Structure formats: structure tokens, C-alpha cells
Amino acid sequence: MAGQTxxxxxxxxxxxxxxxxxxxxxxxPFLAAEVAxxxxxxxxxxxxxxxxxxxxxxxxxxxxxxxxxIVLSPVPASAASxxxxxxxxxxxxxxxxxxxxxxxxxxxVNDLPGALVQMRRALRPDGLLLAAMFGGETLxxxxxxxxxxxxxxxxxVSPRVFPFVDVRDAGALLQRAGFALPVADSExxxxxxxxxxxxxxxxRDMGETNILHDRLRRPIPRRMLARAxxxxxxxxxxxxxxxxxxxxxxxxxxxxxxxxxPKPLRPGSATHRLADVLGTVERPLKSGG
Numbered sequence: 001m002a003g004q005t006x007x008x009x010x011x012x013x014x015x016x017x018x019x020x021x022x023x024x025x026x027x028x029p030f031l032a033a034e035v036a037x038x039x040x041x042x043x044x045x046x047x048x049x050x051x052x053x054x055x056x057x058x059x060x061x062x063x064x065x066x067x068x069x070i071v072l073s074p075v076p077a078s079a080a081s082x083x084x085x086x087x088x089x090x091x092x093x094x095x096x097x098x099x100x101x102x103x104x105x106x107x108x109v110n111d112l113p114g115a116l117v118q119m120r121r122a123l124r125p126d127g128l129l130l131a132a133m134f135g136g137e138t139l140x141x142x143x144x145x146x147x148x149x150x151x152x153x154x155x156x157v158s159p160r161v162f163p164f165v166d167v168r169d170a171g172a173l174l175q176r177a178g179f180a181l182p183v184a185d186s187e188x189x190x191x192x193x194x195x196x197x198x199x200x201x202x203x204r205d206m207g208e209t210n211i212l213h214d215r216l217r218r219p220i221p222r223r224m225l226a227r228a229x230x231x232x233x234x235x236x237x238x239x240x241x242x243x244x245x246x247x248x249x250x251x252x253x254x255x256x257x258x259x260x261x262p263k264p265l266r267p268g269s270a271t272h273r274l275a276d277v278l279g280t281v282e283r284p285l286k287s288g289g
Contacts, residue, residue, distance in 0.1 A: 005111045007213045011086060014108055014211045015074040018058055021207035022075045029206040032059040032104055034189065035132045035249055039063065039101060042130060050099035050128065056087050057103040058207065087115050092122035102131035107164060108211065116177035126258035129179065135164045136186055136248030141236045142199065149228035153221065159212045167250050179254025180261050187249045192242040196232040199245045
């Protein structure tokens, strides 16, 4: 149907796996806790208070509680103010909140531009969005190992690891959604495992297993899995006998426009020459090669 959002992810399956993972584990996954700590550090550097905040998280409750905090998650939250919802359809009125923090959920939405637009509309003027999601080269070692093993064993390749957004594209999406002062940056976290099976266990613990809409419905054949484990070790094992797993954490920061925010100068409106500021002599470029 024309205009319909492509279904990259099976969001119903994602909810089921997130709920199952939350029920089976005692504490939040270490990586979600690490990302939440980093977001909290960034918030501590913002010299203003946010009266009404919303946490949109695949792992609810990993951020410190506030006086007016609403938790929205595919997973039932323990907080009294929590609500089960989907980041693709937010139950937030326009201009109703001052701060939105998203923890490891936006990388698995089918309509990321639409989700960002909804968040922008929900913010009051000068409200802040701070979101962290997996992006870039996340799980590149696993992706390469599975692709090579499947090609060797089954003679073809099927989608098994998420397509992750690039940090430059993420910044452009913030601008497109109407955020002021948009910033997108990426931090790399490399986790080292005794073997790839420990990585698989952590991904299940986070509820971050394959939910691609076009995935194969049958389990991975044992001989393909065995070959993938061998390839992972052969290509990536370090001198210490452990294997790395790359996680690129893309963080998005954007503000709802407000008249008091800094604005870029018009082209040609500068009152000082750059050469004078730097204390150098300006020299014309030579023509020709």
C-alpha cells in the first residue's frame, strides 16, 4: 500500500522477547545499565530542571526516579506511573513534557523519523530529547560470522542481524524532525567474551535477538551454528583467547525550538575576519595546479 511504513521489525515479537527476558533476569542487563549511567551523566551537565519527564525504554526503570516521571515501555514497568506502550505510537499530548529520555529502543522501530517527530511534538518549547540506541557497526563480528557460515553451509544469506542507523544519518533525522541544536554522536563499547555462546546468552538476556520481519522462521541449523562459532573464533579471537563484540551507542540530543535558544548567524554577517582572530596573514589562493 502506498505510503505505508515498511515493516523491518516484528514489534509484536520484540515485545514478547523483551517481556520474557525481563521475567527471567533479576537485574537490568549490564549494557543497558551502562548506557543509562552515561545518559545520566549527560543530563547532570544540563544546568536546568525538567518538571515532567518521560522515560521510553526497552528496559524500564534503569534511570533514577523523578517527581513527575512517566515510564513508557513494551515491558510492564514496576513504577506506579509506568505504562505499557510502543515507541511507534506514543500516548503523549502535544507540548506536554519537558524531557524525554529513550534507552535502547529506537534502533528497533520501523519508523524512526515518525517516532522522532512524535517526541518533538510532545516536548514543550525548550524541552530536551536525549536518546541512546545501538547503531553503526554494532555486532559486526557476529554479522560477518553468520553471513559467511550461512553462505558456506546453506548456499545463501538471510537477514539475521539488525540494520543499524549510521550516526550521520541519525543527526539528519533529528533535523528533519524539527529539533533545534541537534547533535548525534557515537561511543564504541567492546565487550570481550570467553566464547561467542556467551554473547548469544547476553543478547537473549537483553531481549535483543532476531526480530527482523523477513527473518527465516526455522531455527539455525546446528552445522551452520557450529561453523559460525568457528569463524567467529578464527577471525576475531584475541591473544587472551577471548572474542570481542562491538556495540556502537549512538546518542541523540535535540531541543524543541524556543525563541531564546542560540541561532546561527546569517551568511555574510560576520563582523571580524578569521585571519585577525587567529593572528595570521591572509594569503590569496594561487590559480592553476
